[in-house]
Amino acid sequence: MLPALVFLALAAFAAALLGAPHAGRAVTLHLVLAVGAMPLICGAMTHFIPVLTRTRTASAGVLALPAVALAGGVLAVASFGLPGMGWGRYAGALLAATAAGTLLVWSRYRRLRMLGRAHPGLAWYEAALACLVCALLAVLAGAVWPQQWAALRRLHLHLNTLGFVGLTAVGTLTVLLPTAAGRPDPEAGPRLRRDLPWAVSGTLLVATGAAWFSPLAAIGAVFWAIPLLRLGTGWLRLYRADVFARHGAAPSLAAALAGLAFSLLIGAAAATGIPALTPAPAFVAGFLLPLVSGAASQLLPVWLRPGVQGAWHARLRGQLGRHGGTRAMLFCASGVTAGTGREWGLMLGAATLLWFVLQAIAALVRARLSRRATPT
Ligand code: HEM
Structure with a gap:
């Protein structure tokens, strides 16, 4: 299921970005965020929550929740793009809220049933x-x-961009980049504990401020900047060589963090009335694309073949992360250009993503052939 959600997300991103000049803004954004990202994030949580609570793998019912969220996302897109589908936005919101609420209750239940203390990343997912x-x-x-x-x-x-996607991303990246680099970050757990209140209150201030009282949004952006700066400086101290490497998942994961910080910055600047700044395209091109491609490079091998990790996983991971450094730079350029009002910025992101998709398909075909040749 998870590898299928990864490819569905990549296909939705590519279709949305290539079709962006012809489709409406809400259709494009929801194809990326509600059809591509939301089911994938929910799917990833069904994998990570048992790991973080050291409990058994999710049941079939829980594993079906990302599909319910996906149905909600499809209805939302249909409601923006098809005549007579106005009801789809409410039905879609209801379906996706049911899936997310059930996942949250399930996570709380797992937390109560586990022995010992939960990993601090769990609280980020629940928030x-x-x-x-x-x-x-x-x-x-x-x-x-x-x-x-x-x-x-x-x-x-x-609440969706900074809250749902942003909190999940930072909670995951904090653990995923050290895993990709092959060296644990001793500060990761304490930092996750210390920074969650900043990120959550930052989200709430930005969201309510943007909705009703704009000065609050500026304070919220400063709150959010604190965890991003702490994580970024921590990585530069511990993983500088991995972040600036030519290959691997780490450069894309670091680019995603930079992209999130950049979207936050231009979101705050746009709110003060500076024209020609477009935070939503920057969020998609500069943050979401490197996030999903970097996380897929690291996680696809284990999602395809769970259990003991061996040479097959290392080889596939190496192939997926090949030229990850160059892609990270292209995603950064795409985020900056898309966020400063240049339409070709999104096309640059789409082309870079397509490069990753083709490389991933070639790597998976090779991995499948080698798996057939060497039975375990
Ligand atoms: C699946 C259920 C969802 C429904 C029914 C829904 C519904 C809506 C509606 C009705 C709008 C206003 C559109 C307009 O002004 O024309 C909107 C805007 C927006 N939504 Fe959603 N949404 C859903 C999921 C998501 C998710 C998961 C995300 C992000 C992770 C998201 C991000 C956004 C953004 C960024 C906008 C602003 C779009 C713009 O600026 O034009 N939505 N959504």
Whole structure:
């Protein structure tokens, strides 16, 4: 299921970016975020929550939740793109909120049943899921409170981007980059514990501020900058060579962190009225694309063949991460150009993503052939 969600997300990203000049903005963004990213993130959580709580793997019912979220995302896109589908936004929000809420309750249940203390990354996932549920409830609230729709829309978009995607990403990257580098970060756990209140309060201030009282949003952006700066400087101290390497997953993962910081910065600048800044395309091209391609380079081998990690996994990981450093630079350039109002920035991101997809398909075909040749 997880490898299928990875490829679905990559296909949705490529289709959305290539079709962006012809489709509406809401269609493009929801194809990327609600059809591509949301089910993949929910799927990744069904894998990581048992790991973080040291409990058994998820049941079939829980593993089906990303598909429910996907159905919600498809309905949302249909509601923006097809005539007569206006009801789809409410049905989609309800379906996706049900999936996210169930995942959150399941995570809390696993936490209660586990022995010992949960990994601090779990609280980041739970906060992210709570943001997604609230963001989707904001869409539903628009049906009964139409005069507040403009504010609820801003609440929805910030709770989703900074809250749901941002919190999941930072909680995951903190552990994933050291794993990709092959050296643990002794500061990761304490930093996750210390920084969650900053990130959560930053999200809430940005979202409510953008919706109702803009000075709060500026304070929220400063709050969010604290965990991003701490993580970034920690990485530069411990993993500088991996971050600036030519190959591997680490450069893309580091580029994703830089992309998130850049989107936050230009989001704050755009809110003060500086024209020609477009945070949403920067978020997609500079943050989401390197995040998903970098995480896929590191995680696809273990998701394809769970259990003891051997030479097959290392070889596939090496092939997926090949030229990761060059792609990271292209994603950074794409984020900066897309975020400063140049339409070709998104196309650069799409081309770089397509390069990764073709490389991944070639690597998977080779890995499949070598697996057939060497039975375990
Ligand atoms: C699956 C259920 C979802 C529904 C029903 C939904 C619904 C909506 C609606 C009705 C709007 C206002 C569109 C407009 O102004 O034309 C909107 C905007 C937005 N949503 Fe969602 N959404 C969903 C999921 C998501 C997710 C998962 C994300 C991000 C992770 C997201 C991010 C955004 C963004 C960034 C905007 C602003 C779009 C723009 O600036 O044009 N949405 N959403």
